[in-house]
Every structure is written in structure tokens, then in C-alpha cells.
Amino acid sequence: MTHTVMDLNADLGEGFGRWSLTDDEAMLAVVTSANVACGFHAGDPAIMRRVCDRAAAAGVRIGAQVSYRDLAGFGRRAMEVPPEELADEISYQIGALEVFARAAGTGVAYVKPHGALYNRVVADPGQALAVARGARLAGPALPLLCLPGSALHQAAAELGLPTVAEAFADRAYTAEGTLVPRRTPGAVITDPAHVVRQAVALARDGQVAAITGETVPVRARSLCLHGDTPGAVDLARRVRTALGEAGIGLEAFA
Known part of the structure; x- marks a missing residue:
């Protein structure tokens, strides 16, 4: 089933101190949901507060x-964290962001893993269950934004947590419907026309062309664009315009 309405999400707040990576204000004028870094791979209290304030003012979820706790590696390095410790660290990050979201007059509406953790919980049931347990402790009804059919999707279902299936406009897919690892050439799609075509195909047709040429079904309610890629804001605007022209409305998931 494809959707006539799609959520558009982006990773925001990915800076630290005086260092800034994402153009948060500009991206918040385009997306419907903001994945805010919670301090473990990027982000600090001032950035978290500022992004929450701006997101709330813009009506963005x-x-x-x-x-994983990996500021030096931007959360993209594989790590071995005991499940109990990981669950606590997930709850801790959500709780920290919730303080600033509430101060802005709203709240944390969902949870999405980042980087190496996102990739790990696609196929690792133990780590996936730890993430789901951490999310449940922070909020029993918090949806998990994840790859459809992933171990995290299954773990959330086991614990009674809602899930939202996510697809990526600017990442290459394998024939199995998983993301091509970032270390592989072509894993991140940089051609704007390609990104726009893939976004429309995912939203309108529920499918994507794998890096090896196969057509792969991918049914998602939310579409991700990375805020840290060159020209990210302009690309996000182009995707939003193309989705509208294809008859796809943009609205945050319930």
C-alpha cells in the first residue's frame, strides 16, 4: 500500500558547541518531522533547546x-554496548530532549536511532530489544521510526510499541530492502535528480531501484532526507515540490 500523504523527516541539531553541521532553521521550513540529536552523537543542551523552540514554532513534530555514545565518531562507529546499559542510555537521551520539548510547549513525539545503531537494529534482535525497552521506559506509546521488516520493528511489536515505517530518498538500497553500508561507493545518493526520482517512487509507488538494479518494494509512511549532505536544504525543497506535483501531501504521522 502506498500513501497519498507522506511525512518528511530530517536529522537536525547535529552540532556541538561552536561547531554546526545542519541548517536547522531552513530545514524546519521544509520538513514535517525533526529528528533531534540528543547529545550522544551530536547536539548539546543549547542546541537541543534551540531546535525544539524553532520546531515548535514551525509546527514540526x-x-x-x-x-551510541560516540561524539568523536558521530555515532557511525560500531560499538558493543550491553543491552541493559543501552536501554538506559536510550531512555536518558529521550528524557533529556523531552525537557526542552516541553519547555517549547510540545513533547517528544517519536524515537529514531542514528547511524551505527540504526544499522545494527535492522538485524540484531538483542540490540533492537534494548532500544525498544529504552523507548518504552521513556514513554509507553512513543512510536519508533524504523526500517520496515527490521529487528527493531519486530521488537517494538513484541513490547506493544507503535512503529512508523521509514524510507530514504538519498540512500541506496540493497536487493533485500536494506540500506547499502555507507562505506560502499554509491551508498549516499548525491545526484539531486536521482534523489527526487527515488523520493517520488517511494512515496507514490512504494518501491525503489536497488543499487544492483532490482525493483524492491518499500512501503513507508515517512521519508528521510539527511540534513548534513551538501545542498541539503535546496534538495529537501526540491523533494517537497516534486512530491506535491505527484499528488503526495506532506503531513506528520499521527
Whole structure:
């Protein structure tokens, strides 16, 4: 089933101190959901507060983008974290962001893993269950934004947590419907026309062309664009315009 309405999400707040990576204000004028870094791979209290304030003012849904504790590696390095410790760290990150979301007059609406953790919980049931347990402790009804059919999707279902299926406009897919690892050439799609075509195909047709050429079904309610890629804001605007022209409305998931 494809959707005539799609959520558009992006990773925001990915800076630290004086260092800034994402153009949060500009992206908040385009997306419907903001995955806000919670301090473990990027982000600090001032950035988290500022992004929450701006997201609330723009009517954009706030999500906690949780990660392994890896500031130096931007959360993209594989790590071995005991499940009990990981669950606590997930709850901790969500709770930290919730303070700033509430101060802005709203709240954390969903949870999305970042980087190496996102990739790990696609196929690792133990780590996936830890993430789901951490999310449930922070909020029993918090949806998990994840790859459809992933181990995290299954773990959330086991614990009674809602899930939202996510697809990626600017990442290459394998024939199995998973993301091509970032270390593989072509894993991140940089051609704007390609990104726009893939976004429309995912939203309108529920499918994507794998890096090896196969057509792969991918049914999603939310579409991700990365805020840290060159020209991210302009690309997001182009995707939003193309979705509208294809008859796809943009609205945050319930």
C-alpha cells in the first residue's frame, strides 16, 4: 500500500558547541518531522533547546534521535554496548530532549536511532530489544521510526510499541530492502535528480531501484532526507515540490 500523504523527516541539531553541521532553521521550513540529536552523537543542551523552540514554532513534530555514545565518531562507529546499559542510555537521551520539548510547549513525539545503531537494529534482535525497552521506559506509546521488516520493528511489536515505517530518498538500497553500508561507493545518493526520482517512487509507488538494479518494494509512511549532505536544504525543497506535483501531501504521522 502506498500513501497519498507522506511525512518528511530530517536529522537536525547535529552540532556541538561552536561547531554546526545542519541548517536547522531552513530545514524546519521544509520538513514535517525533526529528528533531534540528543547529545550522544551530536547536539548539546543549547542546541537541543534551540531546535525544539524553532520546531515548535514551525509546527514540526519533534523526535529523539538516539545513538551510541560516540561524539568523536558521530555515532557511525560500531560499538558493543550491553543491552541493559543501552536501554538506559536510550531512555536518558529521550528524557533529556523531552525537557526542552516541553519547555517549547510540545513533547517528544517519536524515537529514531542514528547511524551505527540504526544499522545494527535492522538485524540484531538483542540490540533492537534494548532500544525498544529504552523507548518504552521513556514513554509507553512513543512510536519508533524504523526500517520496515527490521529487528527493531519486530521488537517494538513484541513490547506493544507503535512503529512508523521509514524510507530514504538519498540512500541506496540493497536487493533485500536494506540500506547499502555507507562505506560502499554509491551508498549516499548525491545526484539531486536521482534523489527526487527515488523520493517520488517511494512515496507514490512504494518501491525503489536497488543499487544492483532490482525493483524492491518499500512501503513507508515517512521519508528521510539527511540534513548534513551538501545542498541539503535546496534538495529537501526540491523533494517537497516534486512530491506535491505527484499528488503526495506532506503531513506528520499521527
